[in-house]
Amino acid sequence: xxxxxxxxxxxxxxxxxxxxxxxxxxxxxxxxxxSGLESTEQSNRVVEFIQSIVHNFAPEAMVDSGAVxxxxxxxxxxxxxxxxxxxxxxxxxxxxxxxxHSLALSxxxxxxxxxxx
Numbered sequence: 001x002x003x004x005x006x007x008x009x010x011x012x013x014x015x016x017x018x019x020x021x022x023x024x025x026x027x028x029x030x031x032x033x034x035s036g037l038e039s040t041e042q043s044n045r046v047v048e049f050i051q052s053i054v055h056n057f058a059p060e061a062m063v064d065s066g067a068v069x070x071x072x073x074x075x076x077x078x079x080x081x082x083x084x085x086x087x088x089x090x091x092x093x094x095x096x097x098x099x100x101h102s103l104a105l106s107x108x109x110x111x112x113x114x115x116x117x
Contacts, residue, residue, distance in 0.1 A: 014090055021083050025109065028076050032116050043069050081106040 007013075034042070043065055051063045084102035 010090075017083075017087055017090070021087060024080060024083055028080065028109070028113055029116060031076070032113050043072075046072070077106060077110055080109055 031039070047063050047065050047068050050068065054061050054063055081102055084105040085098060088098045088101050
């Protein structure tokens with residue numbers, strides 16, 4: 001693992017990491033910038049897809065649109081937090097500091113995302 005963060009390809013790995021991070025942030029902010037109608041249509045497509053899968057196992061079960069939207073939001077920010085956590089390994093922090101920095105960056109991103117919405 002140390003070879004990734006401190007090896008001979010460190011600079012390349014940092015660039016790749018930041019590209020992935022910026023793409024993920026762009027994905028989150030793109031989803032946030034969608035209008036209510038667009039967001040609802042996208043959620044409905046996902047709900048219909050999940051409902052078609054669930055219907056095979058439990059024909060009477062219904063998938064809640066609100067739960068799907070909340071789960072999607074949670075997953076977006078979970079992945080972002082994981083990316084921030086990985087990124088803090090490029091800087092030599094203690095374990096506690098790694099967690100605090102990644103949590104602070106995630107909270108800042110969530111605040112910025114909610115402000116954009």
